[in-house]
Amino acid sequence: MKRKALLRDHDRFEVLDESDFTAEVALQEALKRNPEVLPVADLELNEVVVVGREVALPVGAIDLLLVDSTGRVIVLETKLSSNPELRRQVVAQLLDYGASLWRSAPTLRQFEALALRYWGSAACEDARVKPAKTLQEGLEPVFRELCGEDWDYAAFQAALEDNLANGQHVLLIVASGLMDGLSRDLLQYLNICLQVPVYGVEIDMFQTEARQLIVPRGVRYTARPRSTLPPRRTDRDKFLAACTPAAGKFFGQVLDEAESKGLEIYWGQVGFSVRIPVEPVCTAIYGFPPDKFSVTCNKWPFSAEEQAEFLQRVRQLGGLHTTGPNSGMVNIDERTQAKALAGLAFVWQTIEGILQAERGAAPTQQ
Numbered sequence: 160m161k162r163k164a165l166l167r168d169h170d171r172f173e174v175l176d177e178s179d180f181t182a183e184v185a186l187q188e189a190l191k192r193n194p195e196v197l198p199v200a201d202l203e204l205n206e207v208v209v210v211g212r213e214v215a216l217p218v219g220a221i222d223l224l225l226v227d228s229t230g231r232v233i234v235l236e237t238k239l240s241s242n243p244e245l246r247r248q249v250v251a252q253l254l255d256y257g258a259s260l261w262r263s264a265p266t267l268r269q270f271e272a273l274a275l276r277y278w279g280s281a282a283c284e285d286a287r288v289k290p291a292k293t294l295q296e297g298l299e300p301v302f303r304e305l306c307g308e309d310w311d312y313a314a315f316q317a318a319l320e321d322n323l324a325n326g327q328h329v330l331l332i333v334a335s336g337l338m339d340g341l342s343r344d345l346l347q348y349l350n351i352c353l354q355v356p357v358y359g360v361e362i363d364m365f366q367t368e369a370r371q372l373i374v375p376r377g378v379r380y381t382a383r384p385r386s387t388l389p390p391r392r393t394d395r396d397k398f399l400a401a402c403t404p405a406a407g408k409f410f411g412q413v414l415d416e417a418e419s420k421g422l423e424i425y426w427g428q429v430g431f432s433v434r435i436p437v438e439p440v441c442t443a444i445y446g447f448p449p450d451k452f453s454v455t456c457n458k459w460p461f462s463a464e465e466q467a468e469f470l471q472r473v474r475q476l477g478g479l480h481t482t483g484p485n486s487g488m489v490n491i492d493e494r495t496q497a498k499a500l501a502g503l504a505f506v507w508q509t510i511e512g513i514l515q516a517e518r519g520a521a522p523t524q525q
Contacts (some may be wrong), residue, residue, distance in 0.1 A: 201377025477502015
């Protein structure tokens with residue numbers, strides 16, 4: 160028996176009848192354009208970005224290839240409830256795709272090539288990633304927007320490289336009426352007994368002649384409860400020990416000066432950020448081992464023109480190259496250290512101006 164749903168439009172309620180997608184392509188296209196509708200919380204995943212569609216592999220083409228903000232690779236296959244492949248063949252198909260992806264792209268460089276090929280194609284309509292020349296350039300601004308300025312590309316990259324090398328992909332089946340064709344027993348067996356991450360997303364659709372309501376629900380079973388322990392964070396000693404000698408000396412000065420200026424230092428799993436204590440708090444500097452120094456002015460109390468002027472000056476003084484619309488980065492070594500210190504001095508000067516303006520005083524002249 161078909162279910163019904165109510166759609167409220169102001170004070171009026173409209174009855175919608177349960178229905179199905181009529182083509183896999185329509186479902187795939189909807190997810191490609193709106194990956195944020197995937198119920199990642201149900202699946203214990205994080206925010207996702209599409210990095211490929213119809214990704215050609217020796218065994219066939221992956222419908223959608225995604226990556227989440229923690230470095231998990233998601234192989235997504237869309238199927239209709241009426242498709243006879245659903246129960247067994249779609250699982251075998253996904254396992255085939257996962258194995259082939261592991262063989263074809265077990266390194267970051269190979270995976271990056273897949274993403275850039277898609278982002279640069281006519282099939283990609285996401286303006287945020289189309290201009291990207293590297294995986295970091297495409298993902299960093301998107302995930303920082305979705306997850307916050309504390310999102311750590313270095314930690315993401317380390318996890319991604321490990322998942323690619325070990326073939327630790329999430330295999331995801333998305334279908335209308337999923338449980339009519341792919342039983343919960345099968346998902347439970349794969350996840351709990353075999354510990355193979357094959358998850359499902361049920362797509363429920365309700366419609367009238369003119370309107371459709373699409374409701375995705377995630378289906379996942381876990382072999383053991385997630386740890387409730389907080390993630391381990393690095394500290395000053397561990398961080399500096401993981402840096403090159405030149406970078407360790409440079410970052411030691413950055414940390415000392417940040418503390419002396421009353422700025423906040425936040426320690427992540429592998430690196431740190433320096434935050435300006437204004438409302439809202441905004442990040443100014445990132446440091447990642449072994450030598451990455453990054454400056455950002457995203458969410459600073461600046462106009463777009465002031466941000467562009469600030470970044471241009473930092474890049475000129477500090478030798479930083481562009482990594483995003485609001486950031487620049489340089490690898491610290493004996494050759495780059497002196498210029499980076501000049502850029503750092505300008506950053507401190509600008510931050511002091513922001514703090515003075517926050518206190519109601521006239522900002523320092525740039």
